[in-house]
Amino acid sequence: QKEVEQDPGPLSVPEGAIVSLNCTYSNSAFQYFMWYRQYSRKGPELLMYTYSSGNKEDGRFTAQVDKSSKYISLFIRDSQPSDSATYLCAMSVGNYGQNFVFGPGTRLSVLP
Amino acid sequence: ETGVTQTPRHLVMGMTNKKSLKCEQHLGHNAMYWYKQSAKKPLELMFVYNFKEQTENNSVPSRFSPECPNSSHLFLHLHTLQPEDSALYLCASSQDTERGGNEQFFGPGTRLTVL
DSSP, rough: OOSEEOOOEEEETTTTTOOOEEEEEEOTTEEEEEEEEEEEEOEEEEEEEEESSSSEEEEEEEEEEEEEEEEEEEEEOOOGGGOOOEEEEEEEEETTTTEEEEEEOEEEEEOO | OOOOEESEEEEEEEEEEEEEEEEEEOOOOOOOEEEETTTSSSOEEEEEEEEEEEEEEEEEOOEEEEEEETEHHHHHHHHSSOGOEEEEEEEEESOOOSSSOOOOOEEEOEEEEOO
């Protein structure tokens, strides 16, 4: 079993739709959970960062962590064509900031 | 320049060539990272430097040789690469490696093609 699994997509949605992106993981020791957005020909940029379980909201973006199910989600409300990118989940065990494990990414296209 | 910069942005090399990738961060960070990103695969961590000291070598073949002369600069020296080494090589930096989950800032990457 891979340590972090993520549906690679591509996922195509119409503008204005609510997008749900998900990752599952196998290591119950993960404490920190992140979502990165990567536009074509660019490096990943951090979108959301959460510690342990719960929800975090930032504008149109909401991150959810369910540690009991080893499942994390990123919701994008009122999606825009500018949200078209690859979304990478990442996670790490506490105290070792370098040990990020990334998912393979989900490619999202928001159609005007 | 701001953030994390990488040069060159594109590189084509033969299997017998020697080349180097350069990364520079302007964020005052103390940790720097090299990642390999291949199509449809997760980011693979290659090397980690914290305060100029290498703290992680993720079983990377010796044909990849990192160098970190100071906290702002990171190099990846390449020699006798294989075609399967073709990928996007990303550099990242963070405040340090001691705090769990601290944010990594990525450069735009170098797209490497090995013929």
